[in-house]
Amino acid sequence: MKILILGAGAVGGYWGARLHQSGADVTFLLREKRAEKVRKDGLVVKSPKGDAVIPAKVVTKGSEGGPYDIVVLACKAYDLDSAMESIAPAVGTNTTIVPMLNGHAHFATLDKKFGPEKVAGGLARISGMLGPNGEILHSGASGVSFGERDGKPARASLVELEVACKKAGIDGGINANINQDLWDKWIMLATIAGMCSSMRGTVGDIMETEDGAAIVLETLDESCKVATAEGHAPSDKVLAGLKTMLTSKGSKAVASILGDIEKGGPAEGKQIVGDMLARARKAGIAAPNLRFAYTHLQTYEARRARGGLK
């Protein structure tokens, strides 16, 4: 089975490196600059599970080295359009695309471009970031899960991918419940990203204020209502877990989008918060807190576009 991974960031890079180490046939599709670096230095992984330098196979065009059985999309949501252009030549009749993006907006886009039958669901729980020299700094969780979005038994290539993951020491694997899990994660992310960015603090910082806990729970409720309207209400157990996690006193939990904002980089505001708000509107659900949060994120983009406050 031939696997193509677009992007060698924390998620794609870590996952692909471990697959390669355990003997899977993995190729990375990278931009020219990143490709050069990886060709020269290898793919450098620093991880509590063991450091490694991987002599990874690299291509810069989706037309090279194919056809591929699996194409993993591990890009940021705001790069989806260019990512789709890049992978298009690598996607053949029998290719399965496994997107590892947050939110749900990418499915409509991918379905339209490649056909829904080619697009599986995917979810990453890999914590890490890129270091200053492009090295992958893996810090903890290392799970990915994937599955059929319609809940049917997994196709052969996903089963094979699961075997490869197990061999590579990657947790997770086939997930029969991927669509619901994606929604559950999105509800959590929309709340934590919306709140940590618009309040500019960690969950614990927000809990220090008079109305902080109430505001966070209201925001969670707005997202839950959207999920429910779309037929994906979280279970009571999931909801209780989210409530505890998002209102825990002294918590240092923070959305990665806040780090992106504080660095002045691009942020996935539109896909994580904006799309949830848009779906709320469509379903006639009042979402005042998501509205504040999305306005914050749009203000950030406007300010970023003009290069600062001055």
Place this chain on the structure above:
Amino acid sequence: MKILILGAGAIGGYVGGRLHQSGADVTFLVRDKRNEALKRDGLVIKSTKGDITQMVKTITKAGDGGPYDVVILTCKAYDLDSAIDAVAPAVGATTTVIPLLNGMRHIDLLAAKFGDAKVVGGLARVGVAMNDKGEILHTSPFAAISFGERDGKPARPALVELDAAIKKSGVDGGLNANIVQDLWDKWIMLCTLAATCCLMRGASGDILEADEGRAIVLETVDEGCKVAAAAGHDPGEKGITTIRSFLTVKGSKFAASMLHDLEKGAMVEADHIVGDMIARAKKAGIATPNLRMAYAHLQVYLARRAAGRA
């Protein structure tokens, strides 16, 4: 007439400097360190209306040099308690206290301490800053203070005399028969600007770039107007129009000074400008969802600042 000015910072230093220059009897109540610098270097004003360096009268204890006819307070709201303690010995039976602070809460606090009759209304509009050398930099075309009786009655002799001194000094403004309404109008404007610029972390024009930025700004104006109306100080059609048009200028790079303070990690007048508006709204049964969100943002900031993570 003897005038005491608490502090020789940006506004107090500029107005007091111009009054002194034009022959008024002005004393500055300053801390030891500032006193030394003023005695050594004089009070330095660099201004669009002419530079001047002059020796001025200073004291470090309010008990010295009195009694004073007029005491002018130009401190930040969060320094009000210590300012009240500092000036208390200078306030005699016939002294008039003129606070040049934003918001309204300080008036209640001052009236409680010194008696209702001694405290009049005051408003500053001076685009001025102090650099790290203690020089006062007046870079804008405007420099005005206005003051008047809070009950709208004819001004007491001390204010009439101060009006004459102000006119002689070249500072604009003077007696204002409408001071309380003007204070409310300015507070509504400032509260909205501070709340929205801080919550969204952008200049006025950045917020207007967001889909619902304009709506959120106008709703926030409305929250302030309702509180003012409940206090008997509805800004009226003309007042509201002025505030609205000031806050909805497309492309405006104007941002609340509170946002600049936030981004420098400095102390902010959150409780005085935003918190007090919410407290008054609650008392009057007025909903202020936008101010609530902004105040939560400011409280997160203050919690982080207190923890050394601003």
